[in-house]
Amino acid sequence: MGKINSRLIVLSVFVSLIACSAGSSLLRPVAEDALKLQSSGRIVTLDTLKTGFRLYVDHCSGCHNLHVPKEKTKEHWEAVFPEMFLRTKLSVSQQELVKIYVYSKL
Numbered sequence: 001m002g003k004i005n006s007r008l009i010v011l012s013v014f015v016s017l018i019a020c021s022a023g024s025s026l027l028r029p030v031a032e033d034a035l036k037l038q039s040s041g042r043i044v045t046l047d048t049l050k051t052g053f054r055l056y057v058d059h060c061s062g063c064h065n066l067h068v069p070k071e072k073t074k075e076h077w078e079a080v081f082p083e084m085f086l087r088t089k090l091s092v093s094q095q096e097l098v099k100i101y102v103y104s105k106l
């Protein structure tokens with residue numbers, strides 16, 4: 001019985017850790033991000049943002065830690081993207097998804 005209890009405690013700590021990191025919306029796409037873009041006239045779904053985020057994680061964290069989008073202005077990102085995309089193998093449409101994701105977080 002004690003063993004089961006401690007397993008349950010470990011499990012619930014683990015679950016709440018996951019919940020916490022999922023709750024951090026600094027990086028992770030959330031529904032409001034898609035709504036924000038939609039209200040500015042673009043048709044963007046949460047799935048689109050999630051795909052962009054995945055590409056961002058997979059292709060933009062090999063040389064440095066991920067940059068939190070909000071830490072820079074849109075103008076700054078616009079200036080940085082071309083140079084950074086040259087360092088990846090992202091296709092033009094994948095680059096577009098990364099941009100949409102980053103801009104949804106500003």
Ligand code: HEC
Nearest residue numbers: 056059060061062063064067072080081084085087088098
């Ligand atoms: C091949 C290595 C490499 C890859 C891949 C890479 N970067 Fe970088 N990145 C760098 C280096 C080196 C710097 C710092 C020096 C510089 O700015 O050139 C940097 C700097 C940055 C900066 C800070 C620049 C500034 O002036 O604020 C941002 C933002 C950034 N990268 C975003 C990205 C994004 C987005 C991607 C994916 C599309 C990416 N990086 C992929 C090497 C890389």
